[in-house]
Amino acid sequence: MEQTATEDRIVSVIRENFSSEVISVESPYDFLTVNLKAGKIIDIIKFLYEKEKYQYLTTLCGIHYPENKTIQVMYQLHKLTENKRIRLKIALPEEKPTVPTLTNVFPAANWMERETYDFFGVIFEGHPNLIRILNVEEMTIFPLRKEYPLEDQTREDKNNDMFGR
Template structure:
């Protein structure tokens, strides 16, 4: 078997999924692709089950909030092929008003807590998740703290005024 590199990997993906992969980048040598939420489970399953690729290790699931974009929530999956020693990042952009995506718990049991954490901090609903509830924040919390919807500092704070520092 030839050494698996980013070019070979993207060749496999484009052969199997073609136009379903909407963006391909390689920041700092890490292959990053963008796909739709309708195809995410089939792409994840392909990467995991393919005998040559063997991306059996789900490293992380998280999200990023881009408040200026129409599709403002990006769910990000990091996979690692331990056999081939190569990683891939997969991004799925969702509507911030109703961020819903299929759950990856059917592929990896370890996705359970990663998805709960992403729900807890970003409000992403993982459809089909067996127990989607808050994991780190209090159950009564009604906001999602990692969204960039609030000012970083309280504008009414007086302890940071220049006159306190002799300016």
């Protein structure tokens, strides 16, 4: 119960300070998740860092939803002193996914953002060195987007109804 109380507190704190930014709050599998508008995400994370001591960036990744034409970016923060975790999600338009960089708050975001750029093509504005990290530099696509299937779609020897997606 205590857990929910603090979680409610942090949600209300976010709502108080950034009321127009919060789209929805959910808690899938007891993990507090806040869906936000993309505009002030860095301000919100900075606020959580400075005022609420969420000072550990656990991870950051992209998720592609072709049916909504959006690419989501998920940030997961951890407050080590109280062992509270929070997940922040923003949705960016598929054609031009742009969001300011987080490297000024967390140096650890450097490679995570490069990875997200590498696989989803999300442009992190102000990033010191936004180049591909795991894939070759000559690559022209962003491979984790859903429009790039893993296997050659012209194959006829494999029935996809039976094997995988």
